[in-house]
Amino acid sequence: MLRSFSTTRGQGATVWLTGLPSAGKTTIAYALAERLRAEGHKVEVLDGDEIREFLSAGLGFSREDRHTNVQRIGFVAELLASNGVKALVPVIAPFADSREAVAKRHAAASTNYLEVHVATPVEVCSERDVKGLYAKQAAGEISGLTGVDDPYEAPQDPDLRIESHTQTVRESAAALFALLEQRGLA
DSSP, X not given: OOOOOOOOTTOOEXXXXXOSTTSSHXXXXXXXXXXXXXXXXXXXXXXXXXXXXXXXXXXXXXXXXXXXXXXXXHHXXXXXXXXXXXXXXXXXXXXXXXXXXXXXHHHHTTOOEEEEEEOOOHHHHHHXXXXXXXXXXXXXXXXXXXXXXXXXXXXXXXXXXXXTTSSOHHHHHXXXXXXXXXXXXX
């Protein structure tokens, strides 16, 4: 995957957290945001649910609509990151080609981009079922649930793989913070 890195401390960056529904992406992103803000960084969390409500209202869950949604989020994230903000993006983004297009946009603009796979097994996500999606899918009320009856293409070479089912939120956020430090971004 093409990735761009600037090693100047305090630079903006997009940190894309991809994974199944209820994997822990948003929880980890907010924990990391809190730590980064405490250390004086400008941070924005581009929560997938909020983006769908405000920026991507009207889009469905077809492959094309999901791609459009990811590209819109990627555009906003790159814009923020290129202006010195740490853009934390906890968004499923189920298709590798959509995530690759976002990475290429960042590389073309020489903007820092990190891909993080929150690799939580579907069984654990189903137990967590934060939004009740797995229960609705099991009851036949919805279809197209990513990782169950709709595909999820896990990143092959992420910058970091977090197994949130084997560590606490604090440990997951700390691992991500350590990656940012290693890259000169924290």
